[in-house]
Amino acid sequence: MRFAPARVRPALAAAAIAAPSVLALYAFLSAESGTRVSLVLAGSVLAVLAGWRSGLLARLVRTADERALVVALALAALGLIRAFHDDPFVLLLLSRALLVLVACLGLHVQLADAGVPNFAGAAFFGVGGYTAAVLGRGTLPHPAVLLASGAVAAAVGSLLLLPLLRTRGHYAALITIAFGLLFRTFFEVNESLGGPQGLKLGGFRVLGFDFNDDRQLLGVDYSGFAFYCLAALALTLLAVAFVRRLERSWLGVALDAVRLDETAAACFGISIGKWKIAAFTLGNALIGVAGGLSAMMVGFIAPNNFTFQESLVLVSILLLGGLGNLAGLAVASLIVVGLPEKLQTIQEYRYLLFSVLVVLVLVLRPAGLIRRAVRRPFGSVLP
Amino acid sequence: MSEAAPLLVCRDLTRHFGGLVALEGLDLELRKGEILGLIGPNGSGKTTFFNVLTGLYPPTRGEVLFAGESLTGVGPQAVYRAGITRTFQRSRLCLELSIFDNLAIGAHRLLDHGLWLNLLGRDALARQADATAAAARELLHVFDPPLAARLFEPTAGIPMIDRRRVEICRALMSHPRLLLLDEPSAGMTAEETAHLMDDILEVRRRFGDLTIVLIEHEMAVIARVTDRCLVLNYGRKLCQGTYAEVSADAEVRRAYLGLT
Amino acid sequence: MDLLAQYVMNGVMLGLMYALVAIGFTLFFGVLNVIQFAHGDVLTAGAFAGLASYAVVVQAGVASPLPQLVTVALAATLSMAVLGAVLGRVLVLPLKAAPALNVLLATLMGGTALRESIRLFYPGGSQPQRFPTLLPTSSWSLGRFALRLDNLLMLAAGAVLVVALSLVLQRTRLGLAIRAVAQDEETARTMGIDFRRVVLLTFAIGSALAAFAGVMNGLYYAEVNFGSGLLLGVIGFSAAVLGGLGSFSGALLGGFLFAALQTVGAVALPFASAYKDVFAFGAVILLMTWKPTGLIGEQLSERV
Numbered sequence: 001m002r003f004a005p006a007r008v009r010p011a012l013a014a015a016a017i018a019a020p021s022v023l024a025l026y027a028f029l030s031a032e033s034g035t036r037v038s039l040v041l042a043g044s045v046l047a048v049l050a051g052w053r054s055g056l057l058a059r060l061v062r063t064a065d066e067r068a069l070v071v072a073l074a075l076a077a078l079g080l081i082r083a084f085h086d087d088p089f090v091l092l093l094l095s096r097a098l099l100v101l102v103a104c105l106g107l108h109v110q111l112a113d114a115g116v117p118n119f120a121g122a123a124f125f126g127v128g129g130y131t132a133a134v135l136g137r138g139t140l141p142h143p144a145v146l147l148a149s150g151a152v153a154a155a156v157g158s159l160l161l162l163p164l165l166r167t168r169g170h171y172a173a174l175i176t177i178a179f180g181l182l183f184r185t186f187f188e189v190n191e192s193l194g195g196p197q198g199l200k201l202g203g204f205r206v207l208g209f210d211f212n213d214d215r216q217l218l219g220v221d222y223s224g225f226a227f228y229c230l231a232a233l234a235l236t237l238l239a240v241a242f243v244r245r246l247e248r249s250w251l252g253v254a255l256d257a258v259r260l261d262e263t264a265a266a267c268f269g270i271s272i273g274k275w276k277i278a279a280f281t282l283g284n285a286l287i288g289v290a291g292g293l294s295a296m297m298v299g300f301i302a303p304n305n306f307t308f309q310e311s312l313v314l315v316s317i318l319l320l321g322g323l324g325n326l327a328g329l330a331v332a333s334l335i336v337v338g339l340p341e342k343l344q345t346i347q348e349y350r351y352l353l354f355s356v357l358v359v360l361v362l363v364l365r366p367a368g369l370i371r372r373a374v375r376r377p378f379g380s381v382l383p
Numbered sequence: 384m385s386e387a388a389p390l391l392v393c394r395d396l397t398r399h400f401g402g403l404v405a406l407e408g409l410d411l412e413l414r415k416g417e418i419l420g421l422i423g424p425n426g427s428g429k430t431t432f433f434n435v436l437t438g439l440y441p442p443t444r445g446e447v448l449f450a451g452e453s454l455t456g457v458g459p460q461a462v463y464r465a466g467i468t469r470t471f472q473r474s475r476l477c478l479e480l481s482i483f484d485n486l487a488i489g490a491h492r493l494l495d496h497g498l499w500l501n502l503l504g505r506d507a508l509a510r511q512a513d514a515t516a517a518a519a520r521e522l523l524h525v526f527d528p529p530l531a532a533r534l535f536e537p538t539a540g541i542p543m544i545d546r547r548r549v550e551i552c553r554a555l556m557s558h559p560r561l562l563l564l565d566e567p568s569a570g571m572t573a574e575e576t577a578h579l580m581d582d583i584l585e586v587r588r589r590f591g592d593l594t595i596v597l598i599e600h601e602m603a604v605i606a607r608v609t610d611r612c613l614v615l616n617y618g619r620k621l622c623q624g625t626y627a628e629v630s631a632d633a634e635v636r637r638a639y640l641g642l643t
Numbered sequence: 644m645d646l647l648a649q650y651v652m653n654g655v656m657l658g659l660m661y662a663l664v665a666i667g668f669t670l671f672f673g674v675l676n677v678i679q680f681a682h683g684d685v686l687t688a689g690a691f692a693g694l695a696s697y698a699v700v701v702q703a704g705v706a707s708p709l710p711q712l713v714t715v716a717l718a719a720t721l722s723m724a725v726l727g728a729v730l731g732r733v734l735v736l737p738l739k740a741a742p743a744l745n746v747l748l749a750t751l752m753g754g755t756a757l758r759e760s761i762r763l764f765y766p767g768g769s770q771p772q773r774f775p776t777l778l779p780t781s782s783w784s785l786g787r788f789a790l791r792l793d794n795l796l797m798l799a800a801g802a803v804l805v806v807a808l809s810l811v812l813q814r815t816r817l818g819l820a821i822r823a824v825a826q827d828e829e830t831a832r833t834m835g836i837d838f839r840r841v842v843l844l845t846f847a848i849g850s851a852l853a854a855f856a857g858v859m860n861g862l863y864y865a866e867v868n869f870g871s872g873l874l875l876g877v878i879g880f881s882a883a884v885l886g887g888l889g890s891f892s893g894a895l896l897g898g899f900l901f902a903a904l905q906t907v908g909a910v911a912l913p914f915a916s917a918y919k920d921v922f923a924f925g926a927v928i929l930l931m932t933w934k935p936t937g938l939i940g941e942q943l944s945e946r947v
Contacts, residue, residue, distance in 0.1 A: 256480055378508060
């Protein structure tokens with residue numbers, strides 16, 4: 001770093017973080033055997049620990065230009081899609097991880113920003129999916145269907161708003177827990193929405209272009225999931241940009257005040273109810289859109305996929321990544337979605353594994369694996 | 384002395400918590416530009432008065448008039464918008480946030496929270512952030528110039544006395560008409576307290592004779608800084624007047640010192 | 644009329660089970676201001692512990708149901724008392740100073756770990772396990788309604804437990820210590836009460852109650868399921884909340900009230916009895932909106 005001119009350093013630092021991450025991801029995704037996957041994982045963990053201990057990682061993170069990093073990772077993602085162009089399993093995995101990340105971003109706005117816990121994340125994901133299933137058959141263009149998925153999820157969430165605002169802490173948690181538990185029951189019993197078998201969906205179609213079809217682009221054959229992957233990537237970038245902007249603005253400051261000290265916030269004119277409603281609704285909308293696209297990608301939706309247990313997995317991702325840490329969130333999403341797929345042996349044990357990990361984090365490192373950084377100033381004059 | 388109508392009027396202000404009488408029948412008039420001291424033994428209702436005034440608890444009985452409009456029973460947000468801000472007895476800053484963030488919370492009323500500006504109009508947002516930072520630095524500078532240079536550092540990293548200063552500045556960011564200070568010098572040495580009072584008076588001068596109600600246990604401060612004081616005991620007003628008058632009052636001496 | 648009697652009997656049995664779980668929640672909340680969300684899974688673990696001890700005891704050649712029943716009950720309650728204390732020591736006490744949400748999350752995840760462990764490590768755990776019939780099966784016919792002796796016995800035993808616990812809380816030194824800690828931890832400590840010991844004992848007692856409810860559940864339905872603890876835990880928590888967290892009588896009231904809501908739901912919507920849970924929880928949410936801290940109310944106080 002010392003040899004590079006100061007102007008280039010932020011971009012270099014970004015590249016220095018992005019390159020090994022993408023390599024590790026590539027190795028992880030292409031590994032065939034369980035041993036290979038474990039080796040890649042172990043190697044990555046060791047590398048991160050080494051970088052941490054030596055202080056190199058901290059220095060890189062401080063210097064790196066955030067925008068350059070996101071661009072680098074986005075380009076890398078495109079490269080990965082190209083690299084795995086005919087591997088539907090990897091593309092599906094990548095898409096799923098990205099869509100789970102978007103859903104977790106919604107949860108992040110609710111819990112990490114506004115302090116509103118949502119134990120029904122999977123349920124709202126399902127609401128988005130069911131909306132896409134019902135509206136997708138009709139004449140509404142599919143991009144609008146996606147927006148509708150978000151809107152319906154937000155609307156369903158608003159049913160919980162009044163009880164959520166009247167209650168505090170664990171009472172409020174109970175409300176989303178109850179909702180998460182009942183969602184599956186409701187859809188299982190409801191024959192008009194497919195009952196326990198669920199509903200089938202056609203693929204995402206825009207302007208006559210069906211995402212499910214395999215296609216050739218620039219001489220390369222792409223499996224159908226590649227386009228879902230692109231769409232998921234686009235959605236992720238939009239969501240990340242949105243959350244980032246939100247946090248680095250007066251809106252983020254107000255949300256922090258609501259989360260950290262409601263009484264003081266009220267004494268300075270902040271309407272607790274208004275901000276919690278906004279965060280909860282926005283978060284659910286994000287979750288719903290992700291759910292809609294996910295359902296169209298997978299081709300069917302059933303109540304069994306949206307259990308309370310799955311909602312807990314989403315919350316686990318937030319906690320494992322470090323509450324308030326977007327980079328950690330991305331890594332955690334990838335691992336939580338990808339690891340059970342890659343290491344089939346742990347597929348059965350995944351709930352046990354994640355719950356134990358979260359308990360360990362909560363008890364041993366309650367501030368999260370990575371401490372939340374103080375907001376960087378968003379004025380034009382840097383200190 | 385101004386002949387104008389009083390800035391703050393409280394009539395028969397009462398607050399009960401079940402069987403506990405925290406505040407009973409308080410009558411109070413405050414002129415613009417006055418510094419009123421609020422004194423009394425622990426548990427005499429001073430902080431309760433602040434809490435009722437700032438809308439955290441509705442009064443059981445009585446009314447509050449501020450600059451002619453009724454603030455009886457309104458919520459804390461409305462009280463803030465009317466121009467009343469406060470500090471807390473137990474320091475309530477968001478330690479996780481930077482000093483700037485805490486001060487920005489204090490300036491909530493002055494900031495634009497529209498979606499357009501915050502999400503898309505980044506240049507305009509940056510300009511507003513710069514202006515807010517400049518105002519924050521100016522305020523902090525009065526209390527402690529090195530503190531102003533640490534504007535974007537986490538609040539958790541500064542010592543207690545600086546946190547109290549930040550809390551006072553937070554209450555000043557929105558250009559309030561009435562400032563309520565709840566034991567601002569708690570935990571400070573006599574010298575630090577003297578400096579703090581100097582700074583508060585300086586800020587008050589800059590803000591065009593801001594009206595202040597000050598809860599304090601340090602009688603030296605009360606004597607020096609306040610125009611008038613009011614003594615509470617068991618939620619009731621014992622007496623009011625200048626510090627000299629009040630400290631000579633027999634009932635006050637009995638309440639405080641148990642003397643007859 | 645007979646159908647009504649059947650519903651009432653069912654409601655009372657469920658109400659007692661819920662109340663036993665709710666009491667645990669309210670006790671934990673009282674002493675530590677925490678929600679121990681693994682409590683429902685402790686109930687299930689208790690039932691499985693009882694089941695395991697049954698298998699052992701049968702292997703050992705004990706054939707008569709009474710000693711079997713005693714073994715099952717003792718094994719369940721004692722093992723869960725220990726587990727409850729361990730959970731309190733490992734999950735809850737260390738997080739005492741952390742924001743309340745952390746404890747909720749830790750215990751939620753802890754409960755998941757417990758539930759998954761049963762599913763994965765108990766032989767055949769992922770399938771519902773048959774629970775032995777250990778109580779006499781005689782019954783009296785009142786018209787078409789059969790009043791079963793085993794239900795009456797369970798009700799009686801449950802009632803005895805509740806009364807005994809109430810007496811312990813009101814009349815013994817331990818009970819006094821528990822109530823003191825629940826009211827004001829700091830003062831209780833300065834009065835010489837061993838805070839940790841009281842907390843762990845409270846956890847042990849609450850968990851033992853849950854284990855009893857678990858055995859009751861197993862005997863009543865003649866089967867146990869690794870996942871039933873989750874719903875029962877949430878129901879128990881809702882019941883405790885309904886009655887007002889921290890209130891013993893509130894927990895009792897809440898338990899029976901929730902069972903009543905479920906029964907009303909089942910009666911009102913006979914075409915979809917699965918909706919009874921939706922109905923009951925919906926009612927809970929509405930009740931909480933009306934009275935955010937419960938019908939009897941929690942003592943919420945925050946120093947400003």
